Structure formats: structure tokens, C-alpha cells
Amino acid sequence: MLDFLKGPLLNLQIFVGLTLRALANIFRAPHYWNDISLQMDLIGVGSVPLVLLTGLFTGAVITLQMSRALNQYGAASQVGQIVSITLVRELGPVLTAILVAGRNSSGMASELGSMKVTEQIDAMRALGTDPVQKLVTPRLIATAVMLPLLVIVSDFMGLVGGYIVGCVVLNLTTGTQFWTTAYRALDYSDVAQGLLKPFVFAMVLSLVGCHYGMNASGGTQGVGRATTQAVVVSCVWIIVLTYFIGTFFIDLN
Amino acid sequence: MASTSLVRFDRVTVRFDNNVALANLTWDLREGDTCVILGAAGSGKTVLLKTALGLIHPDEGSVALFGQDTRGVAESAMRELRARIGILFQEGGLFDSLTVEDNVGYPLENQKSLLCPPDQVRPRVEEALRFVELGHTLEKFPSELSGGMRRRVGIARAIVTQPKLLLYDSPTAGLDPITANNIMTLVAKERDIRGTTTALATHRFQDGHLLANYRYNASKGKLEPGETGTRFLVLNDGQIAFEGSQDELEASRDAYVSKFAKPLKD
Numbered sequence: 347m348l349d350f351l352k353g354p355l356l357n358l359q360i361f362v363g364l365t366l367r368a369l370a371n372i373f374r375a376p377h378y379w380n381d382i383s384l385q386m387d388l389i390g391v392g393s394v395p396l397v398l399l400t401g402l403f404t405g406a407v408i409t410l411q412m413s414r415a416l417n418q419y420g421a422a423s424q425v426g427q428i429v430s431i432t433l434v435r436e437l438g439p440v441l442t443a444i445l446v447a448g449r450n451s452s453g454m455a456s457e458l459g460s461m462k463v464t465e466q467i468d469a470m471r472a473l474g475t476d477p478v479q480k481l482v483t484p485r486l487i488a489t490a491v492m493l494p495l496l497v498i499v500s501d502f503m504g505l506v507g508g509y510i511v512g513c514v515v516l517n518l519t520t521g522t523q524f525w526t527t528a529y530r531a532l533d534y535s536d537v538a539q540g541l542l543k544p545f546v547f548a549m550v551l552s553l554v555g556c557h558y559g560m561n562a563s564g565g566t567q568g569v570g571r572a573t574t575q576a577v578v579v580s581c582v583w584i585i586v587l588t589y590f591i592g593t594f595f596i597d598l599n
Numbered sequence: 600m601a602s603t604s605l606v607r608f609d610r611v612t613v614r615f616d617n618n619v620a621l622a623n624l625t626w627d628l629r630e631g632d633t634c635v636i637l638g639a640a641g642s643g644k645t646v647l648l649k650t651a652l653g654l655i656h657p658d659e660g661s662v663a664l665f666g667q668d669t670r671g672v673a674e675s676a677m678r679e680l681r682a683r684i685g686i687l688f689q690e691g692g693l694f695d696s697l698t699v700e701d702n703v704g705y706p707l708e709n710q711k712s713l714l715c716p717p718d719q720v721r722p723r724v725e726e727a728l729r730f731v732e733l734g735h736t737l738e739k740f741p742s743e744l745s746g747g748m749r750r751r752v753g754i755a756r757a758i759v760t761q762p763k764l765l766l767y768d769s770p771t772a773g774l775d776p777i778t779a780n781n782i783m784t785l786v787a788k789e790r791d792i793r794g795t796t797t798a799l800a801t802h803r804f805q806d807g808h809l810l811a812n813y814r815y816n817a818s819k820g821k822l823e824p825g826e827t828g829t830r831f832l833v834l835n836d837g838q839i840a841f842e843g844s845q846d847e848l849e850a851s852r853d854a855y856v857s858k859f860a861k862p863l864k865d
């Protein structure tokens with residue numbers, strides 16, 4: 347009767363096993379520094395143009411859509427506050443994480459999946475390396491370090507986008523007022539929330555990508571399936587988790 | 600003096616979901632043996648070799664390597680045991696991101712128990728590549744090589760650690776007959792020059808026939824007819840359908856088994 351639950355539960359069990367091993371490996375030699383820096387470059391530096399562009403337009407679009415409502419209440423001067431709170435708490439982390447999931451979670455699943463189906467993962471184990479240590483842990487570390495940094499870049503670009511639309515295009519308020527309200531609106535818990543989220547999302551999207559890659563089977567078709575699943579599952583988790591992390595911070599206040 | 604057992608399967612069963620890949624299989628591979636594992640696609644040859652190496656864990660039964668029961672042995676300790684075994688994977692298993700030199704040197708640099716000094720890596724890699732007649736390809740990437748060359752790099756990587764035991768998974772699959780013959784000559788050469796215990800999975804009778812009836816003469820640099828005491832194992836759906844010498848194989852009346860006792864048309 348509960349047969350339909352067996353597949354997902356088994357999958358979850360394998361995923362938890364991988365997570366524990368990947369985390370334990372952070373504190374265990376050998377560390378593959380080359381792989382870590384290569385992944386940092388790929389995930390961090392490689393995503394910068396994308397994050398600059400999407401960050402800029404996210405801030406621009408929030409300002410644009412908010413302008414009418416703010417005008418109605420005569421609160422147009424508060425636009426900096428709105429943009430900075432929505433970006434730092436929510437949209438910066440979530441949108442950046444979803445972009446990086448689309449770019450890197452899928453990349454990890456397809457790269458590790460191809461390695462799995464061409465027996466390169468077996469070869470690693472046969473030739474004296476732990477594939478989790480060599481492949482998963484470096485990707486986990488690199489994403490956990492780079493995603494919060496990318497989010498900072500994205501948040502800043504969003505504010506720049508908000509400033510351009512709010513102060514230059516629509517003339518809602520002055521530049522000084524925009525930046526002052528944006529800065530004053532944030533307290534420590536907003537910044538903590540805004541950096542904790544990408545850290546958690548980074549762990550989820552790298553581990554999910556690696557998990558589907560390491561468990562790919564059935565040739566090239568299996569690699570394609572693993573890639574799709576990795577992106578879908580990471581995005582769903584990101585959206586679910588942002589809610590729960592948000593609740594946690596609201597309870598805290 | 601009775602030779603020691605290198606791999607011993609005791610009633611091993613391996614399942615994938617509801618699919619039984621190896622069923623209650625008992626097998627013994629002793630030092631100095633040549634064992635040819637024949638079977639159709641999907642009969643369990645790859646699973647058998649990976650289980651021998653501890654890459655797949657049996658659901659039932661036990662596997663002993665070099666006389667040591669591997670049940671409950673931690674993965675880190677298994678890696679030490681595997682350092683004494685060379686394997687050529689069916690799909691080659693070469694790392695696409697590494698050059699031929701780094702691929703062949705990989706076990707020397709990563710298998711800590713081999714204690715290979717760093718300055719010895721390059722000479723040993725070159726020696727292994729010369730053995731497979733690919734001395735000039737060090738800087739190339741696997742994707743730049745032909746199928747036959749990739750297999751030869753795979754063999755070089757398997758023998759570079761000078762293991763006592765070599766496992767070859769379908770080394771001739773997907774190759775033309777001439778290239779396949781060259782690969783099989785290398786397998787026999789390694790066996791007869793270094794006396795390596797050899798287990799070879801294949802679906803081609805010709806491969807087994809060559810290993811069973813020819814020996815490599817190092818001074819002449821070619822194969823010549825000779826006794827090898829090769830044993831044959833025929834797998835059918837994860838079960839042993841036949842085990843014995845070539846004469847017994849050829850005498851078998853079983854319809855499935857006798858398919859592997861005569862040359863196939865490639």
C-alpha cells in the first residue's frame with residue numbers, strides 16, 4: 347500500500363547519507379584545493395555577469411511596480427526602504443539561488459552523471475579516491491562560499507537599479523534620500539537573514555545537483571533526467587526553505 | 600603447494616530493486632589462474648567484477664579478497680585492498696578532464712598504500728604506456744584518442760601499479776576484430792611477462808580462445824601456441840551455467856553454453 351512512498355524515501359535516505367559524508371569530509375584530509383578553487387571560479391566568477399544583470403533589473407522592476415502604490419499614499423520618498431528590504435531579505439537570495447541552481451546545480455548533475463555512466467566514479471573508487479571527497483565536498487564548499495557573495499553583489503546591483511528607476515527615470519525622490527532610507531531600513535536581523543538564506547540554499551543546490559549526478563543510471567538519457575530533476579528539486583526546496591527561514595526570523599523579532 | 604585464493608565468492612547474491620544480477624554465485628579465483636567469464640549482455644559479468652572489487656556490496660553471501668572477508672570492512676580499508684588489484688572498465692572509465700599521463704599516474708598518486716615516491720610517477724607512467732605501445736600520447740586527452748587507444752590507456756592505468764590481480768571487463772567490446780586482437784595480445788603479454796592472475800569478462804569466444812591457447816613469448820615479442828590452464832565460466836542471468844576447461848566447454852550440450860564455445864561472426 348505504501349509502495350509509492352518507497353522510491354522517494356529511499357532517495358531521501360541516499361541523499362541524507364551523501365549530505366552527512368560530504369559534511370564530514372570538510373573536516374577530513376585529503377582536501378582537494380585545486381578542485382575547490384576551480385569550482386569557486388566556475389560558480390562564483392562565472393555567475394557574476396548573470397547576477398549583475400538580473401540584480402539590476404530586479405531592483406528596477408520592484409521600484410517601477412511600487413511607484414504607483416507609493417504615490418497613492420504619498421510615500422514615494424520611502425522607495426529606497428521598500429527596495430532594500432525586499433531585496434536583502436527575500437528576492438536577492440531567492441533569485442540568485444534559483445539562477446545558480448539553473449546554472450550550476452544542473453552542471454553538477456550532468457557532469458557527475460556523465461562520470462557515473464562512463465564508470466569514472468567507479469574508477470575513482472577503484473584507484474584510491476573517495477568520489478564524495480573529490481567531487482561533492484569541493485562543490486559544496488565552493489557554492490557555500492560563493493553564493494552569499496553573489497547575493498551581496500546582486501543586492502547592491504538591485505539598489506542601483508532601484509536608484510536609477512526611482513531617482514533618475516521616475517523622479518520619485520532624491521538620491522540622498524533613496525540611499526539613506528535604503529540603508530536605515532536594514533537592521534542586523536535583515537542582513538543575517540539575507541546571508542543565512544544563500545548559505546543554506548548553496549548547500550541544498552550543490553548537494554541536490556551532486557546527488558542526482560552520482561545516482562544517474564541508464565546512459566545519456568539518465569544524465570538528462572538527472573539534470574532536469576536536479577534543477578526542479580533544488581528550485582522547489584529553495585522556495586520552500588525561504589518561507590521557513592523567513593518564519594524563523596519573524597518569530598525571533 | 601596449493602596456490603592461495605585471491606577472490607572467493609561464497610553464495611553471493613546481488614539485487615537491483617527486484618532484478619537479480621547475481622544469484623547465489625560461488626566462485627574462486629586462485630593465484631596464477633586465468634579465468635575467462637563468458638556471457639550474453641546483461642548476464643552479470645560487469646556486476647561480478649565490480650562485486651569482486653567491492654564497488655558493489657552483495658545483498659547476501661560474502662566476498663573474500665586475498666583471503667580476507669570483506670563484509671563490514673570500511674570503504675577506506677577497501678581502498679587499500681583495491682590498490683593490489685588492477686581493473687579495466689568496460690566503458691574505459693578514463694577521466695575526461697585529465698591527460699593520458701595524469702590518468703595513468705592517477706593510482707600512483709592517489710593510492711597512499713602504494714607509497715610511490717613523486718619522482719617515480721613519471722617514469723612508471725612512461726613505462727606502462729610503452730608496454731601498451733602508446734609512448735607518444737602523454738599530453739593528449741582521452742577524447743582525442745580512438746576507441747582502441749582508449750582501451751590501451753585503460754590497460755596502462757590498470758597495470759601501472761603492478762597489481763597481483765587484473766580484472767578486464769569486456770576489453771574488446773565495440774572494437775573491430777584486428778584492434779580487438781591487439782588488445783587481447785596485450786592482456787596475454789601482461790599475464791605471461793609478469794605472471795599476473797587474470798580474470799576477463801567477454802561475450803566473444805575468440806578472446807577466451809586466445810588467452811587459453813596462446814602464451815606471449817617475450818624474446819620473440821609475439822604470441823605462440825602454449826598451455827595456460829585457463830578456466831571458463833559461463834554466466835546466464837546471474838547464475839553460473841558452466842564452469843570448467845575449454846575441452847569441457849566445447850563438449851557441453853547446453854544450448855546457451857555451447858553458443859560461447861565456437862567463434863561468433865563479428
Ligand SMILES: Nc1ncnc2c1ncn2[C@@H]1O[C@H](COP(=O)(O)OP(=O)(O)O)[C@@H](O)[C@H]1O
Pocket residue numbers: 563615618619620638639640641642643644645646647
Ligand atoms: N546500477 C544498476 N542498476 C540497476 N540494474 C543494474 C545496474 N547494474 C547492472 N544492472 C543489471 O544487472 C544485470 C547484469 O548487468 P551487467 O553485469 O552489466 O551485465 P553484462 O554481463 O552485460 O556486463 C542487468 O540486468 C542489468 O540491468
Ligand SMILES: [Mg+2]
Pocket residue numbers: 644645646689768769
Ligand atoms: Mg558489462
